Amino acid sequence: MSVAIAVAETPLVRFLLGRADDALILGHRLSEWTGHAPILEEELALANMGLDLIGQARALYAMAAEAEGAAHDEDDYAYLRDEGQFRNLLIVERPRGDFADTMLRQALYAIYAEMFWQATSRSTHRELAGFAAKAAKEMAYHVRHAGAWVMRLGGGTVESHARAQAALERLAPYLDEMFDGEDPSLAAIAPDVPALRKDWDSAARTLLGEAGLTLPDVPYPQRGGRVGRHGETLGHLLAMFQHLHRSHPGATW
Amino acid sequence: MYTQGLVSIEGAGGAEEERFQARVDAEERIEPNDWMPEAYRRTLMRQISQHAHSEIVGMLPEGNWITRAPSLKRKAALLAKVQDEGGHGLYLYAAAETLGSSREEMVDALLEGRAKYSSIFNYPTRTWADIGAIGWLVDGAAIMNQIPLCRCSYGPYARAMIRICREESFHQRQGYEIMLTLCRGTEAQKAMAQDALDRWWWPCLMMFGPPDAQSQHGDASTRWKIKRFSNDGLRQKFIDATVPQAHYLGLTVPDPELRFDQASGHWLTGAIDWEEFRRVLAGGGVCNRERMEARRRAHEEGAWVREAALAYAAKQRRVAA
Ligand SMILES: [Fe+2]
Ligand SMILES: [Fe+2]
Numbered sequence: 001m002s003v004a005i006a007v008a009e010t011p012l013v014r015f016l017l018g019r020a021d022d023a024l025i026l027g028h029r030l031s032e033w034t035g036h037a038p039i040l041e042e043e044l045a046l047a048n049m050g051l052d053l054i055g056q057a058r059a060l061y062a063m064a065a066e067a068e069g070a071a072h073d074e075d076d077y078a079y080l081r082d083e084g085q086f087r088n089l090l091i092v093e094r095p096r097g098d099f100a101d102t103m104l105r106q107a108l109y110a111i112y113a114e115m116f117w118q119a120t121s122r123s124t125h126r127e128l129a130g131f132a133a134k135a136a137k138e139m140a141y142h143v144r145h146a147g148a149w150v151m152r153l154g155g156g157t158v159e160s161h162a163r164a165q166a167a168l169e170r171l172a173p174y175l176d177e178m179f180d181g182e183d184p185s186l187a188a189i190a191p192d193v194p195a196l197r198k199d200w201d202s203a204a205r206t207l208l209g210e211a212g213l214t215l216p217d218v219p220y221p222q223r224g225g226r227v228g229r230h231g232e233t234l235g236h237l238l239a240m241f242q243h244l245h246r247s248h249p250g251a252t253w
Numbered sequence: 254m255y256t257q258g259l260v261s262i263e264g265a266g267g268a269e270e271e272r273f274q275a276r277v278d279a280e281e282r283i284e285p286n287d288w289m290p291e292a293y294r295r296t297l298m299r300q301i302s303q304h305a306h307s308e309i310v311g312m313l314p315e316g317n318w319i320t321r322a323p324s325l326k327r328k329a330a331l332l333a334k335v336q337d338e339g340g341h342g343l344y345l346y347a348a349a350e351t352l353g354s355s356r357e358e359m360v361d362a363l364l365e366g367r368a369k370y371s372s373i374f375n376y377p378t379r380t381w382a383d384i385g386a387i388g389w390l391v392d393g394a395a396i397m398n399q400i401p402l403c404r405c406s407y408g409p410y411a412r413a414m415i416r417i418c419r420e421e422s423f424h425q426r427q428g429y430e431i432m433l434t435l436c437r438g439t440e441a442q443k444a445m446a447q448d449a450l451d452r453w454w455w456p457c458l459m460m461f462g463p464p465d466a467q468s469q470h471g472d473a474s475t476r477w478k479i480k481r482f483s484n485d486g487l488r489q490k491f492i493d494a495t496v497p498q499a500h501y502l503g504l505t506v507p508d509p510e511l512r513f514d515q516a517s518g519h520w521l522t523g524a525i526d527w528e529e530f531r532r533v534l535a536g537g538g539v540c541n542r543e544r545m546e547a548r549r550r551a552h553e554e555g556a557w558v559r560e561a562a563l564a565y566a567a568k569q570r571r572v573a574a
Binding site: 024028031032034035036037038039040041042043044047048050051054055057058061074075078079098099151152153155156157159160163240241243244245248250251252253 | 309312313316319320321322323324325326327328329332333335336339340342343346356381434437438439441442547550551552554555556557558559560561562563564565566568
């Protein structure tokens with residue numbers, strides 16, 4: 001078994017790893033649908049979105065590696081960090097659930113991520129800014145695709161509406177964490193994340209309203225993903241995701 | 254391979270049939286609205302839908318490793334590959350639909366056990382090397398079978414196959430590259446690659462279907478230019494192409510009788526265990542039950558989603574009207 005790497009986490013490294021981890025873990029969750037989607041067309045669409053996110057993760061890990069300067073590569077970060085070293089939002093590690101859980105999360109996260117990458121495209125970090133412009137376009141597709149499903153599920157049958165509303169209730173506690181601010185030293189590099197909340201609220205509430213769904217009040221929002229305090233499901237995901245790589249220390253694949 | 258298990262049906266003469274045969278003989282493509290013998294239509298429908306089902310069921314053994322792929326590069330490539338297979342299923346269902354059956358009917362036939370899919374997917378993917386072996390050998394055998402289908406007399410099938418073959422040959426190179434990386438890697442990786450070849454070699458040879466002497470297929474499919482080469486001919490082509498590749502990898506083909514025949518220029522193998530082929534085809538493979546259960550579960554668990562999409566579309570139409 002390979003032991004975990006030690007990462008020298010400057011604020012920039014931590015920021016990039018957080019965003020990379022968001023993309024990787026959500027991409028992994030989407031990839032869990034392969035062979036099991038409700039419609040053949042959705043097999044292709046879920047894989048497309050998963051591939052976008054895994055691609056984003058790889059680009060961000062490469063930037064993190066450059067920022068860290070410790071000769072780590074994308075696979076070191078993805079496969080050789082332990083659960084507590086993962087910096088992803090809790091919302092992305094939630095289980096894939098049913099199709100409503102998957103599509104509600106995808107829509108609400110993608111609305112956020114499109115806004116986030118749009119804002120990041122004005123970063124002073126040139127490489128990140130270029131990447132962000134492309135990522136924003138990809139996430140806009142996810143907003144359209146998952147948003148259309150939120151409409152269909154919310155406005156389809158009694159069952160689909162109930163499932164969509166139940167999915168929304170399960171996701172709601174994890175939404176606030178998306179808007180936690182980044183380290184103040186990154187002001188020129190990372191966007192003002194809390195400031196995205198207003199536009200997100202209006203876009204998300206519009207979509208949910210049109211779908212006949214209600215965002216519940218959340219008395220106790222959950223947070224902690226960015227500092228490595230995860231729920232119970234990430235460990236299982238990583239056990240599966242990392243086991244082969246870690247079983248062959250130093251091997252090339 | 255995806256076409257194994259077909260039974261040909263002889264057509265019943267007539268002037269229209271003669272004209273049809275003359276067009277086929279002249280290598281013209283038959284299109285959906287053209288007259289065609291009922292047996293031709295049914296043969297193609299069965300073959301194309303079986304091929305489509307194979308693409309879809311084939312997503313399962315490889316999907317088994319997407320969540321465990323050992324590098325991000327491999328994970329992305331495998332996800333994209335399995336997505337391609339789903340796309341193949343989609344084009345093939347569309348091609349079969351031009352013959353007058355709906356995708357729903359074809360999928361129902363699969364789920365109810367009335368339609369077949371390629372038996373190769375009833376074998377388990379035990380290690381990561383199986384992903385390499387499937388790309389190299391299963392996609393490789395599929396290409397051997399499918400390249401001639403790019404010239405199939407039925408236009409929509411031939412056109413679907415052209416697109417599919419391009420992607421399959423990419424899959425095959427990618428699978429071989431996985432094997433090459435393993436074979437140039439650690440002892441454990443090499444052992445994993447050899448074990449995968451040991452398990453996939455014979456089933457891949459069976460993908461070409463029973464020996465010509467026992468094959469019930471043939472005459473009509475050949476006359477209609479659906480099938481252009483015999484099972485044994487295609488199998489031999491595959492063996493001749495693959496044995497040197499295995500040697501280049503430094504792997505041993507699991508056949509003590511394998512030898513190169515100078516006179517014919519072919520690699521000759523030992524006897525294929527057709528009893529195993531029949532057993533797996535009849536439901537006795539390691540994963541037959543799991544594959545069908547997985548497809549049925551996805552279908553049943555997705556029912557409410559499909560119903561929601563239909564209900565929503567109907568509501569939208571009412572609003573528009
Ligand atoms: Fe395919
Ligand atoms: Fe393929």
